[in-house]
Amino acid sequence: MGIHTGEPLVVAPKYVGLEVHKTARIMAAGHGGQVLISETTKTLVPEIDVMDLGKHRLKDLLQPESLYQLHVAEQPSEFPALKTLENRPTNLPVQPNALIGREAEVAEVARSLTSGIVRLLTLTGPGGTGKTRLALQAAAELTDTFAAGVFFVSLAPIRDPALVVTTIALTLSVREVSGEPLERTLVAYLNQKEMLLVLDNFEHVVDAAASIAELLVSCPRLTVLATSRERLRIGSEQVYPVAATSSPGEAGCDRRLDEQ
Ligand SMILES: Nc1ncnc2c1ncn2[C@@H]1O[C@H](COP(=O)(O)OP(=O)(O)O)[C@@H](O)[C@H]1O
Numbered sequence: 001m002g003i004h005t006g007e008p009l010v011v012a013p014k015y016v017g018l019e020v021h022k023t024a025r026i027m028a029a030g031h032g033g034q035v036l037i038s039e040t041t042k043t044l045v046p047e048i049d050v051m052d053l054g055k056h057r058l059k060d061l062l063q064p065e066s067l068y069q070l071h072v073a074e075q076p077s078e079f080p081a082l083k084t085l086e087n088r089p090t091n092l093p094v095q096p097n098a099l100i101g102r103e104a105e106v107a108e109v110a111r112s113l114t115s116g117i118v119r120l121l122t123l124t125g126p127g128g129t130g131k132t133r134l135a136l137q138a139a140a141e142l143t144d145t146f147a148a149g150v151f152f153v154s155l156a157p158i159r160d161p162a163l164v165v166t167t168i169a170l171t172l173s174v175r176e177v178s179g180e181p182l183e184r185t186l187v188a189y190l191n192q193k194e195m196l197l198v199l200d201n202f203e204h205v206v207d208a209a210a211s212i213a214e215l216l217v218s219c220p221r222l223t224v225l226a227t228s229r230e231r232l233r234i235g236s237e238q239v240y241p242v243a244a245t246s247s248p249g250e251a252g253c254d255r256r257l258d259e260q
């Protein structure tokens with residue numbers, strides 16, 4: 001159970017809004033029989049008997065939240081580690097604001113990446129349409145699916161396609177072995193790992209597409225989610241065009257709040 005307090009919106013017959021969404025995230029972090037309580041609720045009900053579980057990053061990718069476990073008499077109080085981001089192998093960055101809308105797209109991208117058919121999915125579209133944000137959220141939803149983790153590799157700072165493999169290796173803390181090409185070391189590391197790599201801003205380094213194709217062939221359990229203004233043009237690629245949301249900025253956002 002997840003318990004949080006906030007002001008939802010009523011869109012009959014449901015409660016909707018970011019706080020409802022947060023409650024669902026808190027609930028999802030727990031295990032059967034465990035009752036998790038947010039900081040807001042704990043502050044409002046100071047007399048309840050809780051254990052402080054510390055700060056945790058939920059899959060909404062926002063700042064870590066303090067979570068508490070309610071003590072329920074004669075019920076188990078020992079549970080496995082919470083299903084939150086710090087307990088998974090991932091480096092997904094914190095986002096400054098909540099995701100607005102995009103639930104259908106996030107679900108579609110996540111579904112495609114777990115279909116077992118798509119090894120490379122490229123989110124395409126002009127700058128600012130929300131490709132990176134969509135990729136990050138879809139990746140966050142999959143942190144429990146990819147056993148070896150979900151890693152975000154920013155290619156924005158590089159211009160030389162030859163540095164793509166180096167950047168991936170650096171992100172994964174794979175060190176160069178003397179006398180061996182880095183590609184081979186990376187392939188040996190990734191070999192049987194079930195991992196999702198998010199390669200962000202691939203348009204800067206499209207000439208590196210062939211090395212991604214090789215990586216996918218050599219590492220059969222690797223899946224790649226790329227964002228790029230243009231497609232990578234390699235055989236196994238599936239393209240997912242990302243259109244801008246209807247209204248730029250925050251106008252009209254209320255209608256698009258996540259529904260739970
Ligand atoms: N659905 C969304 N909800 C909230 N903020 C968003 C959403 N989509 C994009 N943004 C924000 O808008 C800005 C541009 O989006 P971004 O994903 O970086 O676009 P792109 O990668 O296509 O250039 C970023 O600050 C991002 O966090």
Ligand SMILES: [Mg+2]
Pocket residue numbers: 131132133200201227
């Ligand atoms: Mg981007």
